[in-house]
Every structure is written in C-alpha cells, then in structure tokens.
Amino acid sequence: xxxxxxxxxxxxxxxxxxxxxxxxSAEMYVAGYGGVNFADRINSIAGTGPLAGVPGPLDDWDLQxxxxxxxxxxxxxxxxxxxxxxxxxxxxxxxxxxxxxxSTPNFDPASGVHFRVTTVGANFIARYPGRTFQPYxxxxxxxxxxxxxxxxTVRSDTDVAAAWNVLAGLRAFxxxxxxxxxxxxxxxATFKFDQAFGDxxxxxxxxxxxxxxxxxxxxx
Numbered sequence: 001x002x003x004x005x006x007x008x009x010x011x012x013x014x015x016x017x018x019x020x021x022x023x024x025s026a027e028m029y030v031a032g033y034g035g036v037n038f039a040d041r042i043n044s045i046a047g048t049g050p051l052a053g054v055p056g057p058l059d060d061w062d063l064q065x066x067x068x069x070x071x072x073x074x075x076x077x078x079x080x081x082x083x084x085x086x087x088x089x090x091x092x093x094x095x096x097x098x099x100x101x102x103s104t105p106n107f108d109p110a111s112g113v114h115f116r117v118t119t120v121g122a123n124f125i126a127r128y129p130g131r132t133f134q135p136y137x138x139x140x141x142x143x144x145x146x147x148x149x150x151x152x153t154v155r156s157d158t159d160v161a162a163a164w165n166v167l168a169g170l171r172a173f174x175x176x177x178x179x180x181x182x183x184x185x186x187x188x189a190t191f192k193f194d195q196a197f198g199d200x201x202x203x204x205x206x207x208x209x210x211x212x213x214x215x216x217x218x219x220x
Contacts, residue, residue, distance in 0.1 A: 027076040027083075033183065033215025034070075039063035039093035042205040048194050051201030061205060063093040063115065068211050074125065083125045085138075090118045093209065095148075114149030117207070119163050119187065127171075134171040134179075140164070144189040146207070148196065157196050163189040169213075177219050185211040 042061035047054040070089025077083070095113040121142020127134050144163035150156045169183030187209050194202035 026078060027219060029074045029179075029217045029219040030071070031074070031181070031215050031217035032069075032071045033089075033181075033213045035068050035183075035211055035213035037066045037068045037091040037093055038210045038212070039065065039091075040208040040210075042095075042191070042207050045203060045205040047201055048192055048204050049201030050199070051197065051203070058203075061113075061115075062096045063209075064096055066091050066093045068213065070119075072123075074217075076125075076127075076129075079129045081127055081129055083127070085123050085125055086121070087123065087140075088118070088120050089211075090116070091209070091211075092116045113151055113154055116147045117189075117209075118145045119143070119165075119189075120145075121163060121165065123165070123167065132173050134173075135169070136171065137166075137168045139166045144187075144191075144207075146189070146191045146193075148193055154196050155198050157193040157202070159191045159193055161189045161191050163187060171217065173219075179217045179219065181215055181217060183211075183213040183215070185213060187211065 041063060045058040045060060046052070047058070068089055068091040070087055072085045072087035074085035075083055092115065094115050097112040119142055121140045123138045123140030125136055125138040127136035142163050142165075143160055145158065145160050147158045148154060148156065165185055165187040167183055167185040169181050171179045171181040173179040187207075189207050190204065191207055192202065192204040196202040
C-alpha cells in the first residue's frame with residue numbers, strides 16, 4: 001500500500017509538472033492577410049541633387065487606392081497581454097496622372113507613375129488575452145522598399161527608407177488554433193528617389209497610407 005501511495009504521488013507530481021509548462025508555454029502564430037490601401041498624397045515634395053532648392057511648392061503626388069497583402073509571425077510569452085510580431089506586406093498605390101482631364105490643354109494620361117511599396121517590420125503588440133475575442137493595439141518600425149517605374153519623363157528608381165506604423169484590431173477564434181481578424185493600420189515613411197530625373201536630380205516626399213485589412217491566423 002505504501003509503495004502504491006508513493007507511486008501515485010510520483011505520478012501526480014509528474015502530471016502536474018507536465019501540465020504547468022504546457023499552460024505557461026509560449027504562444028506563437030502565423031497569419032496571412034489582405035485588404036485595401038487608402039493612400040494619402042505624397043506631400044512635402046522637394047527636389048534632390050541638382051534639383052535641391054528649386055522654388056516651390058512642388059505638386060503633391062496623388063496616389064491611387066490599391067490592394068495590400070502580407071503575412072506575419074507573432075510570439076506571446078504564455079498567456080500574457082504583450083507580444084511581438086514580424087511582418088511583410090506589399091502594396092501598389094500608383095501615382096495618378098498629373099492631368100487626366102481631356103478638356104484641358106495639358107492633358108497627359110501617361111504621366112502617372114507605377115509605384116510599389118514593400119514593408120518589412122517588427123511590431124510590439126498589446127492585447128486582451130481572451131479565449132474567443134482578443135482586441136489588440138500595436139506600434140512598430142521597419143524598412144520600406146519603394147520603387148517607381150519608368151515613364152516618358154521619370155526613370156525607374158528604388159529607395160529603402162525607415163518606416164513606422166500603428167495598428168488596432170480584433171481577433172476572433174473559431175477553433176482553439178484558428179482565428180480570423182480585422183485590422184486597421186496607419187503607415188508612414190519619407191522616400192527619396194535621387195535618380196528619378198537622371199542627371200537633372202530627383203525628388204523626395206512624405207508617404208502616408210491607411211490600410212483596412214482582414215486575415216486568418218493559426219496559433220501553435
């Protein structure tokens with residue numbers, strides 16, 4: 001009987017020891033998402049290189065709304081309220097034509113520029129760790145890789161700039177491992193395309209965009 005009691009105690013301790021790390025183990029997830037980018041104008045336009053100091057103000061770049069898509073990996077220590085995530089997302093808010101009104105003398109439908117922004121970043125996330133619903137907010141920094149395409153007047157050029165974002169969202173679990181989420185993200189960067197006009201110089205400006213996103217995450 002004594003051996004049986006000792007054995008039962010050992011079994012119970014072993015079971016408890018197993019359960020405690022399991023409950024306190026880290027939570028990780030992978031997610032994919034997509035949505036719409038409501039890009040603001042690129043403002044504070046200024047010349048660079050030989051064009052630096054050109055009298056202004058220079059015209060803002062009016063950008064088109066576009067699709068945003070991306071993915072992220074997140075980590076929360078245990079069931080804590082804070083965590084970190086890394087993400088990559090891409091969008092193409094092409095610059096609209098300077099003038100696409102056929103009734104005006106300077107009508108030029110081809111004066112738009114193909115514009116692509118790929119952002120790689122890391123976010124700090126604060127959440128309510130509910131079992132079914134998890135509202136969250138976050139902020140992060142990273143690098144934005146912007147590319148403009150060739151046109152009759154602009155040369156293809158690429159810039160890598162420091163970027164930031166703030167976000168807020170709500171995650172809802174449909175199973176213990178699978179959740180759907182909606183998210184609002186506001187992003188910004190300042191880009192310099194020094195070779196946009198070849199030997200004549202380039203242009204710089206502030207980029208801001210609002211993203212409305214939805215996605216699916218799998219939690220380990």
